[in-house]
Amino acid sequence: MTHLQSLRGMVDLLPQVLLRWQAVEAAARIHFQRSGFGEIRTPLMEPTDLFCRGIGEATDVVGKEMYTFRDRGDRSCTLRPEGTASVVRAALQHGLLTQGPQKLWYAGPMFRYERPQAGRQRQFHQIGVEWLGASSPRSDVEVIALAWDFLASLGVGGLELQLNSLGSVDDRKAFRTALVGWLEQRVDQLDEDSCARLSTNPLRILDSKNKATQLLLESAPTLTESLSPESRSRFDAVQHGLTTLGIPFRLNHRLVRGLDYYCHTAFEITSDQLGAQATVCGGGRYDGLICQLGGVETPAVGWALGLERLLLVLEEASKAEPTGRASQLTRAPKPDAYLINRGFQAEQAALVLARALRSQGLTVELDSSGAAFGKQFKRADRCGARFALVLGDEEAGRDEVLIKPLLEKGDESTWAIDAISAMVDLLQSR
RNA sequence: GCGGGUGUCGCCAAGUGGUUAAGGCAGCGGCUUGUGGUGCCGCCAUCCGGGGGUUCGAAUCCCCUCAUCCGCCCCA
DSSP, rough: OOOOOOOOOOOOHHHHHHHHHHHHHHHHHHHHHTTTTTOOOOOSSHHHHHHHHHOOSSSHHHHHHHEEEOOOOEEEEEEOOOSSSHHHHHHHHGGGGGGGGGGEEEEEEOOOOOOTTBBSSSSSEEEEEEEEEOEEEEEEEHHHHHHHHHHHHHTTSSSSEEEEEOOOOHHHHHHHHHHHHHHHHGGGGHHHHHHHHHHOGGGGGGGOOHHHHHHHHHHHTTTGGGHHHHHHHHHHHHHHHHHHHTOOOOEETTTOOSSSTTEEEEEEEEETTTTTTTTEEEEEEEEHHHHHHHHHOOOOEEEEEEEEHHHHHHHHHHHOOOSHHHHHTTTOOEEEEEEEOOHHHHHHHHHHHHHOOOOOOEEEOOOOOOOOOHHHHHHHHTTTEEEEEOOOOHHHHHEEEEEEEESOOOOOEETTTTTTHHHHHHHHHO
């Protein structure tokens, strides 16, 4: 209809919707701060090579989903498809890691050129956490708990934590060989997609949604079997830690994360309310990434959470439970006062009064229509203001203002227009 | 990139070949030009996502296109 429209897969966030966003972001800020994570903001655009090296050339994200273009200096630029590579780049660039381990979190838009569907957009938003320089299995546990508790604090239900270990780089290599060998004997039984992946990214075949392939995989060698004793005991320690914290999880030995940099712990938190894109949060350990991007060998764990998906789940939660925690996040703020005014002198006085009250922390809606009093009252009522303040020529002439409660019963009262603190007391009284 | 569904006012929604395109919500105006919430009255799509075509005649049929939704791939 309109010729000017937002690009496909890019959505506007309007004030009412943003109420929810802001609540979630505020909750995140507090939650991460408590665990000692500091916020980091990196550019939305990076040199293309960062992602090719960080995420892996063979991955779909790099292979077909990046927004890449050349700038006027003929540099290849890419709109970031995820946050981890950028965070690591920034940490290396500023020598953060020479000061010891870094606990960082970020929130912001990511870009992936994909076909939009439920819970998926081309510009979407992630909140993520990266703990660089953490090697203990306990850090895996802590980071997972950080995600789990954050979601719980928002009142999100119906979540499941799925856990797997990809083992060390060597374990993975060994398993890869074993799996490919096993699958090659059975190529004729594989679906088309899986066949293609056999040479590019065989581990991902485990994830296949193809029913026949899944059935076939029942008897395939498993990742767990090829774990070294060290990897095995590390995986046990992570599970033990989660159990200690009372965080329920389900082992899923098919869980393979899509990005190349993961090793050892891999996890996903899924929701039963999301349709096909059920993963709300995903992450794991990526001990090799920092080295790969030019730093010294440094272990790290982290995760990223899809904000749009989280908000989708929150919406369901607040529908199901209108008085629950999730619903409280979205209450629209009502003005404390609606300032009705009419007449030249009164309008000037109203401007001054509104500013004075706002500077005292009140939310004041100032009518600027000059319409009839009845009209202005109607608007005052409609916006849900608790009080109407009335300034007409009569009041202005006497340097007074009339205050009338709109929601509770009570009489109008007249106040000296400069009795700001007394008015504030009344307007804030409960 | 592939498959399927949908597209009528800001939102919900009737209409499926025949003169002026229901209705509801919201909005605006009035009854009520200094007092709101209820009520009543009025206004609010020459146009049916866009472009072509078929027809005496189309929102209704056909083609193309765009957008959107659901799924696949993949991921948060």
